[in-house]
Amino acid sequence: MKIGKIIQSLSGFYDVISDGKIYRTRARGNFRKRNIKPLVGDLIEFKSTNSNDGYVLKVLKRRNQLLRPLISNVDQAIVVTSVKQPDFSFNLLDRQLIALAIQHIQPIIYFTKTDLINDDQFHKIKLVADYYLSIGYIVILSRESFMDSNLKRLKDNFKNKEVTVMGQTGAGKSTLLNHIMPDLNLKTGVISKSLHRGKHTTRRVALLNINNGLVADTPGFSSYEALNIDYRHLKDYFPEFVNNENKCRFRECLHVKEPHCAIKSMVDNGEIMKSRYDDYIQLFEGLKNQKPIYNKKK
Ligand SMILES: Nc1nc2c(ncn2[C@@H]2O[C@H](COP(=O)(O)OP(=O)(O)OP(=O)(O)O)[C@@H](O)[C@H]2O)c(=O)[nH]1
Numbered sequence: 001m002k003i004g005k006i007i008q009s010l011s012g013f014y015d016v017i018s019d020g021k022i023y024r025t026r027a028r029g030n031f032r033k034r035n036i037k038p039l040v041g042d043l044i045e046f047k048s049t050n051s052n053d054g055y056v057l058k059v060l061k062r063r064n065q066l067l068r069p070l071i072s073n074v075d076q077a078i079v080v081t082s083v084k085q086p087d088f089s090f091n092l093l094d095r096q097l098i099a100l101a102i103q104h105i106q107p108i109i110y111f112t113k114t115d116l117i118n119d120d121q122f123h124k125i126k127l128v129a130d131y132y133l134s135i136g137y138i139v140i141l142s143r144e145s146f147m148d149s150n151l152k153r154l155k156d157n158f159k160n161k162e163v164t165v166m167g168q169t170g171a172g173k174s175t176l177l178n179h180i181m182p183d184l185n186l187k188t189g190v191i192s193k194s195l196h197r198g199k200h201t202t203r204r205v206a207l208l209n210i211n212n213g214l215v216a217d218t219p220g221f222s223s224y225e226a227l228n229i230d231y232r233h234l235k236d237y238f239p240e241f242v243n244n245e246n247k248c249r250f251r252e253c254l255h256v257k258e259p260h261c262a263i264k265s266m267v268d269n270g271e272i273m274k275s276r277y278d279d280y281i282q283l284f285e286g287l288k289n290q291k292p293i294y295n296k297k298k
């Protein structure tokens, strides 16, 4: 019996790395019946049948799991955020940050396509970046998307970690990884100018060995709906709310309709970015009205 990590899943096969060697494994019948689908990122127990093949015996307990991208046991996520083509979206960024916080995954916000905007537009994005920085996120923004020092900063950080890139279709995830490690030669897409839509060039999640870390290139998305928490806890995933909620009159203030809410005052006086609060309210209402998701009995 060996222990390894799934780095890729391909039509029923799971490629597993164990002691620097790659095995192609599959899940056997009695394993599948247990209704656990192995994911990229999973640590598994497997039995090797010969030097290259084997079958999955058990998926070890996951530290965390994302739905988008579908991956487990992630230490850090690079949230690839384009400022144009596709346009920057506060809402999409906030949704990803919350999904990561729920799973205890550290985000790095990496802005791309800054070469496609003018100085005025860059200045506006800079203010946005500075805000996220001020509330505690790691943010990488430069006038030139793939500055060597930024690439080095990411690369140095990969060591002994499992890192995933994530972000909108066409945001530049594969392009970023190609810049970090040109040998990868990952396929990148051409954005259709009329639709401003990417072509989904990356179709599946795969972990790549970069600088002694495992880094996942992942398929992009155009919307992000992967929250499944109690609406009363949503506020805990906004660091600037958490840092100021002791100033609210009510200890259990949800910062929605309560009087003397410090968060609402801070939005009014510009200390908290309005888009953050708007996203909070939108997500809050969505979660509150969502029917609880029960696991269907078979
Ligand atoms: N001008 C410019 N183009 C970029 C930049 N980053 C990526 N691109 C282009 O944007 C297109 C999409 O890039 P990809 O790297 O394929 O995007 P992706 O996020 O991997 O896309 P999916 O795999 O579909 O999710 C390609 O044509 C890239 O060359 C950038 O910083 N500036």
Ligand SMILES: [Zn+2]
Residues within 6 Å of the ligand: 245, 248, 249, 253, 254, 255, 256, 258, 260, 261, 262, 263, 264
């Ligand atoms: Zn409040």
